[in-house]
Amino acid sequence: MLIIHQLLVDIIVCRARTDHPMETCGVAAGPAGSGVPTRLIVMDNAAKSENYFQFDPHQQLKVWREMEFNGEEPIVIYHSHTNSSAHISQTDIQYAFEPNVHYLIVSTDHQHRLGPRSFRICNDRSVEEKVKVVSAYRDDAFNRLIDTGISAAVASV
Ligand SMILES: [Zn+2]
Numbered sequence: 842m843l844i845i846h847q848l849l850v851d852i853i854v855c856r857a858r859t860d861h862p863m864e865t866c867g868v869a870a871g872p873a874g875s876g877v878p879t880r881l882i883v884m885d886n887a888a889k890s891e892n893y894f895q896f897d898p899h900q901q902l903k904v905w906r907e908m909e910f911n912g913e914e915p916i917v918i919y920h921s922h923t924n925s926s927a928h929i930s931q932t933d934i935q936y937a938f939e940p941n942v943h944y945l946i947v948s949t950d951h952q953h954r955l956g957p958r959s960f961r962i963c964n965d966r967s968v969e970e971k972v973k974v975v976s977a978y979r980d981d982a983f984n985r986l987i988d989t990g991i992s993a994a995v996a997s998v
Pocket of ligand 1: 893920921922929930933946
C-alpha cells in the first residue's frame with residue numbers, strides 16, 4: 842500500500858492538468874528507508890508525448906544526485922495518462938527501472954476516473970496496490986518535511 846500526503850497528490854493532479862494533452866511526470870522523494878514521500882520533484886517529459894513519458898537523462902541524473910546528497914530516495918514515480926484510464930501500460934512496465942518504487946498514475950481523460958492508482962513493477966509484471974491519501978502523516982517529522990518541500994514544488998507547477 843502507498844500512503845501519500847494529499848498536498849503531493851494535489852500538485853501532481855494540478856500539474857497533469859497543466860501539461861494535458863502531454864503526459865506529465867516526476868518523482869516524490871522521501872528519507873531513505875522511510876517509505877514516506879515528502880518532497881515532490883516535477884520533471885520534464887523529454888518525450889513530449891501524449892502516449893508515454895521519458896525523463897530527460899541530464900535532469901534525472903541531477904535529481905537522483907540531489908536525492909542522494911539529501912539522504913533521500915525515490916519513493917514514488919508518477920505520470921499521467923491523457924487519453925486513457927490510470928491503468929498501467931505495457932510501455933510503463935517495459936520502462937520501469939526501480940523495483941522498490943510505487944508507480945503512481947493519474948488520468949486527465951474526462952471519460953475515466955482520475956485516480957490516483959499505484960502499481961509495483963518487478964520482472965516485467967505489475968501488481969496494483971491500494972493508495973491511501975492522508976491529510977497528515979502519523980509522524981510529525983514527515984509533516985515538517987512536507988511543509989518545507991511544498992513551496993518549491995508549487996513554484997514549478
Ligand atoms: Zn503510462
